[in-house]
Amino acid sequence: MEEIFQKIKQLRFEQGMTLKELSEKTDLSVSFLSQIERGTSSLAITSLKKIADAFGVKMIHFFEETGNLNYAVKKQDQKPFKIESSDSTYVRLSNNFIDRKIEPFLVTIKPHQKENEPFKHPGEEFYYVLKGAVLFTIDQTEYYLREGEAIHFPSSLPHIWENPINQETILLSIITPVIFN
Incomplete structure (x- = not known):
């Protein structure tokens, strides 16, 4: 940051x-x-x-580094950042190129962290639980996911997440439309 x-x-x-x-x-x-x-x-x-x-x-x-575009995102180039009003940590997993359609992130959610307000926006969201567990509430329906499980939904529906366990949760997140273009 x-x-x-x-x-x-x-x-x-x-x-x-x-x-x-x-x-x-x-x-x-x-x-x-x-x-x-x-x-x-x-x-x-x-x-x-x-x-x-x-x-x-x-x-x-x-977010750009000076120099030529590299499609690979090496570990040393993955820079964590936070979004205002959220305790989650995000790591961007892609570089920019013309006509890119998805935005992949690693998201780390602290133990017992809960977002305050449901959120909605155009597009789609996909999450895969790499570690821990997460409780998604999408359009008033709850989905409890553990390690190795996934969810994919239209982000135009009101949605919110929380980490209901005593350890951090790590998610692979892929959203559309792209945020960084």
Whole structure:
């Protein structure tokens, strides 16, 4: 995440933009933007999208390494990040290329962690439990999954998850549409 924060600050300086001007373009507070640039706050994907739009860059700009595109994602290149209002840790498992349709992640959910509000958006979601267990509630129906089990559903349905056990849960997650393009 630190590299993302640095790229935001660098872009702001390159474009001669003040925090106040960036705040006006993104509808994010000056104090929140300052915390992001200092690396003292987490950043939601939706907030990052607003920042990317304000700078006129694609979201992938914040995740790209300089150099040629490599389709492989080596272990040392997998950088964990968090999404605002969630204690889960995400690791992006793909690079960017033209016409990509899926977004794969590893998701780590802390013991007894529960999301607060159901979420819905266009697309599909697929999860495979690599370790632990997870309880999904999709459109008011509960699905308890253990290691080696999977779920695939339209993400337009309200959905929420929780880790009901005393150990962390690790999921392979594949969603559409792509978030980083």
